[in-house]
Amino acid sequence: MTTTRFAPSPTGYIHVGNLRTALMNYLIARKAGGTFILRIDDTDPERSKEEYVDAIKQDMEWLGLHWDRIERQSERLDRYAEAADKLREMGRFYEAFETPTELDLKRKKQLNMGKPPVYDRAALNLSDAEKEALRTERGNGVWRFKLDHERIEWNDGILGDISIDAASVSDPVLIRGDGQVLYTIASVVDDTEMGVTDVVRGSDHVTNTATQIQIIEALGGTCPRFAHHSLLTGPQGEALSKRLGTLALRDLREQGVQPMALLSLMARLGSSDPVELRSDMAELIEGFDVSRFGAAPTKFDVQDLFPLTAKHLQSLPLANVADAVAEAGVPAELAEPFWAMARENITTLGDLKGWWELCRDGAEPLIADEDRDFIAEAVALLPEGPFDGETWGTWTKAVKEATGRKGKGLFMPLRKALTGMERGPEMATLLPLLQVIRARG
Incomplete structure (x- = not known):
């Protein structure tokens, strides 16, 4: 069975970049009739907040991305500890004690020598006595996974054939000195034990994927199918920061963006398929194909969401x-009748209030000096209420016959006098609302 997952960290609100990952994994699972897991990556006790866990759930529910089950990595620490012990027994896990400053100096030295800035595995040469002395002096070290220096290859669902020389990558740190389990090993253990078959994530994870493939194989797991989508940029190609509040899903919701508009854009953006508004999730699922996405950075403009919302x-x-x-x-x-009038003239539901205020209170008439006599004569010809859908046509016909005006010279001054605007709803639809509401007052 196809099983995918979305694994956000509850250290902030999720944004459009996170959504891209979540949506692709969701659509793959649903198209295959499989399982979609929401997995909360909360192994960092200091930065993870319960309020963000709740916010992630709210945002997913708002979009209709319903998960089949939820997992929390903070409840699986014993499973990660067992995997770490297994790697130690295999000789694939070792403790290192370099400080950040020492590592930085090593990287600079390697770059100056024209070598790739990878960890030199100096910790492998430490005796037990030296390790104990360093623990006494510095505290516990970090635990690194010892990569086999060979080529790591896979066929990526978006990028195609990938081949990475493991010797060009530092042995990844899987457990910090303070004991915190890092994403790289937690994700491997979870994907293996939860039977995840497909993983879609950002192209900034390609190197992580290479190291994780070796960890999966070392632990006797089966590698899922990987696909790495392009990263989003701003409309001018500028980098997007997930700290930009306007791109958090809850901020887009506050701005009036509709879920289907956001999903329709994100399900096609960066693919060879055109962005088209879909009416429901079933349409998005049916037309989704991860192989149709490209590797080039993908421009995202928040303003594109508003025409789709409208x-x-x-x-x-x-x-x-x-x-x-x-x-x-x-x-x-x-x-x-109000919705029939307003629906064609709003961008978001927040615009409804302004149209209601116009209907309820009227507007400051916009009358040019040369139209004042004309408007006075027209008002005198306004039929008695109640008004209906035919009133506008009846009235303007009478005004045309009385004044000789026609076309724009007839209709525009009347619209401006009644609404204070040059554009807006069909007057035949709006006029009855203005009349009924005034009659109520």
Whole structure:
């Protein structure tokens, strides 16, 4: 069975870059009728916060990315400890004591000599007595996995054939001096024991994948199929920081972005398929193919979400937005005609309030000096209420016959006088709302 996972760290709010990873893994699992796991990477007790765990769940639920089960790495520390012991017994795990300053000096020396800046494995030459002396002086060391210096190869679902010389990579630190288990080993143990078959993540993890393949093989596991998607950039190609608040999912939600608009963009962005608004998750699942994504950095512009949001809202019946219409202050008996009027003229649901205020309170008339007599004559011809969908046509026909005006010279001054705007909803739809609400007052 196909099994995928999304493994966010609860050290902050998830953003569009995280979403790209989550969505791809979700769509792969759903298309195959498989399992999607939400795995909370909370092995860092100082930075992990329960409020962020809750926020991750809320964001996923808002988007409709429902997980089949949830796992927490903080509850699996014994499994990581067993894996570490197994690697020690195999001679593939060793303790190293260099300080960050010492490691930096080593890297600089290697670069100056034209060599790759990889760890020199000096710790392998330490005697037991030397290790004990260093522990006394510096505390516990870090634990590094000893890579086999051979080529690590796999066929990547997006990047194609990958081949990395393990000798060009430092032996990865899997456990810190303070005992904290790091992502590299925790992820391997989890993927193996949870039967993860497919892993999609950012291209910044390619080197991690190479080292993890060796760790998986050392522990007797089966390697999942890996695919590394391109990283997002800003619209001008600039780097995106996950600390940019406007790109956190909850901030996009606050700005009125609709889930289907965001999912439709992210499910196709960077692929050879055009971005098209989809009506539901089933459409996204059916059309998803990870092999259609490219390796080049992918430009993301948050402004692209708003036309998609507007288009999505235009397709919705009142039942889907009834709460938002009510929150804007619209009385229940006017909700249907109000939504029919407003839906074509909003970008987000937050715009409803402004249209309701126009209907409820009217607008400051926008009347040019040369149109004042014309507007006065037109108002005098306004029929008695109640108004309906035919009133605008009846009224403007009478005004045309009385004044001789036609076309834009007829309709524009009337629109501006009634709404204070040059553009907006069809006046035949808006006029009855203005009349009914004023009659109520």
